[in-house]
């Protein structure tokens with residue numbers, strides 16, 4: 268194939284979501300259950316320091332710590348930063364201050380948001396208090412945010428707490444969604460652009476001359492860029508295969524009846540096999556060396572499956588290096 | 591060996607003998623990761639005359655969260671010629687920690703040379719959102735405090751402590767970008783407006799540019815280093831330390847982990863003439879200068895540092911590479927290189943690099 272002008276770089280949205288389910292140890296369980304009940308708990312280290320939010324191990328001595336105490340819901344800002352443009356998922360949708368707050372009775376600070384009218388209303392050393400979320404589930408977001416304290420809000424001290432609550436929270440689901448715009452790069456763009464014309468484009472290594480398909484832009488043996496584009500196929504040879512007896516779970520594949528054959532197929536001219544489903548032949552008649560060709564469906568962006576060409580089987584010596 | 595003897599604190603002498611980096615750009619949509627990394631690998635190998643197959647150990651640093659894809663680093667292995675199988679490892683961190691692993695590998699005697707590379711493309715996603723996912727998942731991550739917000743808390747703590755002010759921070763950004771004018775790879779150079787508040791007190795000029803880039807270094811032991819490099823940058827000490835993960839437990843105006851790592855790396859055992867500090871935010875340079883005890887006589891970030899180019903997962907390795915390159919060129923005799931990872935300088939790596947004296 269002659270070198271054409273490079274196709275426009277492809278881009279597509281890529282959303283990655285993880286609903287991580289995390290279990291809590293005894294200390295974190297007590298803390299988050301406490302938040303649900305409107306109580307803020309900390310732990311006391313061996314040297315009498317009160318840590319809020321509580322940790323399970325002393326960060327200096329690494330000793331396990333379990334002694335829970337209740338601290339106040341009012342505290343002092345130790346440092347802050349004005350967030351004029353809140354981002355998605357942050358505690359408040361209107362401009363707010365990020366704050367580290369040392370709650371009354373605690374020796375360490377908790378990070379959260381402070382609802383204030385503007386940066387001039389915030390200062391290090393200012394007194395703030397917890398604003399509870401309307402609906403609480405046992406999560407750090409049960410504290411909706413902090414707000415400026417009122418004159419006369421009590422100054423609490425740390426008092427021992429058993430940490431026992433009915434129906435303790437033992438786990439959280441940590442939702443995470445990240446949005447990307449994926450670009451596959453030069454080599455894979457050329458491959459995908461070729462597929463849109465029902466062509467399979469590989470790339471040849473200038474050093475070892477192997478043709479990679481799909482190409483990723485580099486020869487993993489020589490460590491050099493593969494730049495010469497080569498059209499391979501359309502027909503190829505089954506080099507090895509397996510018989511699948513498990514019904515596909517993905518909705519796009521629900522129409523595929525089991526058992527079916529999934530195979531490695533060395534397209535003519537390619538230096539390695541790619542994989543695809545074999546159709547148009549009973550599953551128990553598929554064999555190594557079977558000659559196949561792609562079957563495209565209307566509007567399909569890649570071959571739906573491969574079917575026998577009817578040619579005689581390929582000689583083993585021709586494809587043995589590609590298994 | 592002629593010249594001033596260097597402190598011998600490790601089993602083997604190991605040096606950085608070559609360094610290469612990409613041009614750091616806001617976006618590189620036309621390049622896959624391997625397409626971005628491969629020219630850098632070829633450049634660094636060419637500096638030594640080594641072929642990929644002659645390297646004893648290869649270690650890389652990158653992050654799947656930047657790519658949005660699992661095991662994304664495996665793709666870039668195509669660029670080093672990983673077939674037949676090579677001795678290889680990967681850290682889901684900045685490449686400076688990959689270099690540390692490679693240094694350990696050479697210390698064990700299992701390799702005489704190592705190729706270390708790292709890369710990051712921040713352009714496909716929103717790096718501020720992505721970095722929230724490295725935070726404590728119980729108390730922090732559900733609030734989505736982004737890297738700029740956390741750095742801003744640290745900056746305000748420094749201002750409250752009287753260690754700097756907004757003008758002082760702006761001067762750090764301006765000095766870095768002016769220095770970067772001599773760095774053809776930097777993303778942001780020259781006079782850059784300080785801009786609006788991102789998260790106050792940090793303005794745009796206090797924050798690193800977001801971009802894509804890659805870097806690579808080659809390490810070699812003893813006589814191999816002497817044979818392949820005119821003036822090897824000997825790693826006479828290297829160490830890394832971590833702070834407690836809860837920000838509220840820490841004194842954000844200080845970096846004890848940097849100081850301890852520096853002590854173990856031998857920074858304070860002699861004068862340094864050059865420092866390459868990985869301070870993505872201007873305020874973090876204030877913290878690092880204090881922790882490392884850098885006086886006015888030390889050239890800090892003549893490359894422009896992370897305020898001029900901050901390719902995630904490569905910017906720390908680049909600090910080691912830039913420091914080493916100054917030694918290679920005879921512009922430095924004893925340099926300190928620093929890399930960081932995590933919010934508010936949570937993890938810190940410090941290396942001392944020395945050249946043979948005439």
Ligand SMILES: [Zn+2]
Nearest residue numbers: 472475486489
């Ligand atoms: Zn090749």
